[in-house]
Amino acid sequence: MRLVVAGTPDVALAPLEALLASRHEVVAVLTRPDAAAGRGRRQAASPVARRARELGLPVLQPARPRGAEFLAELRSYAPDACPVVAYGALVPAEALAVPRLGWLNLHFSLLPAWRGAAPVQRAVMAGDEVTGACVFQLEEGLDTGPVHASLREPVGARDTAGDLLDRLAVSGARLLVDVLDALEDGTAAATPQSGQATLAPKIDVAEARVDWTASAVHVDRLVRGCTPDPGAWTTFRGERVKLGPVVPAEGPDLAPGGVLVEKKRVLVGTGAGVVALGTVQAAGKKAMGASDWARGTRPQPGEEFA
Incomplete structure (x- = not known):
């Protein structure tokens, strides 16, 4: 054909x-x-x-x-x-x-x-x-x-x-x-759709922003769903930061968006549980591992993603 x-x-x-x-x-x-x-x-x-x-x-x-x-x-x-x-x-x-x-x-x-x-x-x-x-x-x-x-x-x-x-x-x-x-x-046969329809509109930049008051599970799903496009993001010190996939993790209780830098991981609090950051990309810079980002940025106690 x-x-x-x-x-x-x-x-x-x-x-x-x-x-x-x-x-x-x-x-x-x-x-x-x-x-x-x-x-x-x-x-x-x-x-x-x-x-x-x-x-x-x-x-x-x-x-x-x-x-x-x-x-x-x-x-x-x-x-x-x-x-x-x-x-x-x-x-x-x-x-x-x-x-x-x-x-x-x-x-x-x-x-x-x-x-x-x-x-x-x-x-x-x-x-x-x-x-x-x-x-x-x-x-x-x-x-x-x-x-x-x-x-x-x-x-x-x-x-x-x-x-x-x-x-x-x-x-x-x-x-x-x-x-x-x-x-x-001449052997094709199409079948009408049946069942409950759900809609999948394009994800805009606003929807790709991480809501840290959501649970760790939902933050994980959002980031993975927005990777690679349009890219999940948050802000730190008032500047936009793009996030690669995160992982729900065991750790101390943290306020939503609260950051805890450990020796081998960077934890962020959510509305229910914590996540370990994967990659972080600050504006105008290349993506890097969360620990490398933390060494350069040096989050202080009480600082949060927003």
Whole structure:
């Protein structure tokens, strides 16, 4: 089949490579326009755009995938199907109607759980023990289409959202190819979603701030769910500090946000229990181990994260 593949971030690269290695033909790639990135905020192409250009594939980057020029260009490639992995924009009805077999979305949850932009992050933050991936038929509703196939993935006790996404991108890529093979063979069968739907909106910077009055368990989940993106943070001495994964630990009672520097670890109090810090990244500096941060910063008795 002829495919136009839609995707934008790193997590879409493994599925793109799997489709390129499949029996199908990738004729073009659809991705988001170049955007400001990095400290210099220079315009940069998405990971999918960069890889497509390395391969010599045509790259479509409409500001909105509903303009007449884009729709005409999409039709010119005569796609049989359009696989989607984290494209980052809603596909309008006019574009959905172009490929004869529709758009197939690889989504990183077991729908209808965690519909939205941040399913893996939300699963980790909620303390889910199992999540997964599924391939569903894209329609105008938010992740509401019938599901062709799914797989389950356990969430490890120390998994970050990044860890989980890396695994799901690989296993989900195989799932996506299997569904496209079945579509071409005429053996595919999609099933309407059933059960309680939950939403997974994008995590903004404000939500990624650590609330030290929450329990150690919830602080741990928040930090892992926000790693690597958007990054959990707090403040110390009035300046923002980014935190890597923490670990609920045994230790003396500390006030929420209270800091205790020990020989081999740095403890912080929460609303219930304490956590041991992992990495700490002060503004304008590289991430470092908590003990190294403490040696340089020298927290004083009574100082707290806020």
